[in-house]
């Protein structure tokens with residue numbers, strides 16, 4: 757695959773930067789900072805607060821494996837390091853070769869009154885009228901009719917986002933909805 761393939765597809769033409777603020781929580785075991793989700797973008801570049809942990813990723817198990825084998829693993833902040841998350845749309849265009857990671861943020865249990873802050877840059881398509889109708893599906897070079905049939909149908913980014921937003925935080929991957937039936 758050409759090194760600039762994703763760039764040419766416009767996967768990072770629209771970058772949205774979001775700041776997350778987690779105030780201290782008096783009963784952190786009873787809630788979460790951010791519920792489990794995967795990011796509805798191609799790629800996320802995340803800056804965590806340098807000494808406030810909280811981010812966890814779900815590890816141990818392929819999609820259809822027994823859920824009991826999955827566990828939450830801490831992603832400790834490393835000063836100066838950025839966390840890179842594969843998002844749902846990169847999983848779709850890579851035909852499942854790259855996996856979008858489920859993650860969550862536990863509530864901030866700090867006792868000294870400090871808030872946790874994180875900054876996420878979501879790389880996505882440009883959703884202006886000119887390009888929003890662009891269709892994204894598994895990249896041709898990664899698909900073969902015999903060994904790697906397409907796993908997902910093609911979508912526009914607004915169509916994907918509207919499904920993602922509409923389904924709510926039900927713990928089910930938004931991508932499942934766009935999976936093609938097995939041959």
Ligand SMILES: O=C(O)CCC(=O)C(=O)O
Nearest residue numbers: 776795804811861874876
């Ligand atoms: O606060 C964090 O470390 C992660 C936030 C997050 O998952 C998101 O903004 O999508």
Ligand SMILES: [Fe+2]
Nearest residue numbers: 793794795859
């Ligand atoms: Fe996220």
